Amino acid sequence: MTKLRLTEVTKTFGSGPTAVEVLRGVDLALTAGDALAVTGPSGSGKSTLLHIIGTLERPSSGRLEIDGEDPFALPERQRARFRNRVIGFVFQDHHLLPQYSALENVLLPTLAFPPRPPGAEDTARRLLSRVGLAHRLAHRPAELSGGERQRVAVARALINAPTVLLCDEPTGNLDHENAVAITDLLLELREESGTLLVVVTHSTEVAGRIGRQVTLAEGRCVEA
Numbered sequence: 001m002t003k004l005r006l007t008e009v010t011k012t013f014g015s016g017p018t019a020v021e022v023l024r025g026v027d028l029a030l031t032a033g034d035a036l037a038v039t040g041p042s043g044s045g046k047s048t049l050l051h052i053i054g055t056l057e058r059p060s061s062g063r064l065e066i067d068g069e070d071p072f073a074l075p076e077r078q079r080a081r082f083r084n085r086v087i088g089f090v091f092q093d094h095h096l097l098p099q100y101s102a103l104e105n106v107l108l109p110t111l112a113f114p115p116r117p118p119g120a121e122d123t124a125r126r127l128l129s130r131v132g133l134a135h136r137l138a139h140r141p142a143e144l145s146g147g148e149r150q151r152v153a154v155a156r157a158l159i160n161a162p163t164v165l166l167c168d169e170p171t172g173n174l175d176h177e178n179a180v181a182i183t184d185l186l187l188e189l190r191e192e193s194g195t196l197l198v199v200v201t202h203s204t205e206v207a208g209r210i211g212r213q214v215t216l217a218e219g220r221c222v223e224a
Contacts, residue, residue: 004030004053004164004196009062011048022048024219025062032163035190035197037207040216046200047168049216053198054166055083066164084112088157092169094149096141102128103137106156120159127155131185147178154185165190167199171206183209
């Protein structure tokens, strides 16, 4: 069962008199199937916290553990492989590559560490069908609506069957209808797969639907 723990995690940018302390001793514990919404004003460190959990940003001090392992103790290439295998990301901007089809975009994470997993294309097709895009496999991002592009991004995040799914303002660029649909989808997928879900959001509606909430205030996590 996947477990995620942050212990006394801090993050400071810069040094000396211009240093900015963004996180100040964050403690957090989650397990498989948990869903957490992280809220707080702009500049409070929400995305920084998510990037640390996702091993994209190293903490200044403290410890991150995923299944008892500190990914920051791994050499860089092994940490990249760990990230590719364990963690899925969905960002506010879908970050799809415009020259590739929906199907090809979903398959991209499977190409990072050859050989590609067997059955990857079938898995990608199944995921795109699951998010309601079975009829849009060959379409490029410019031919898709904003909600469709974000659904492709969700499918891409799931292609390697991650145990931790991180979402940074996944509904921020969507209208209300599509925001509700994406939130529904994330919660359904979490329920089906037992994925540990962490969503950073400004939306009180989205946060309320996620369930457990923490607010970043003065660099610390405060349970809502």
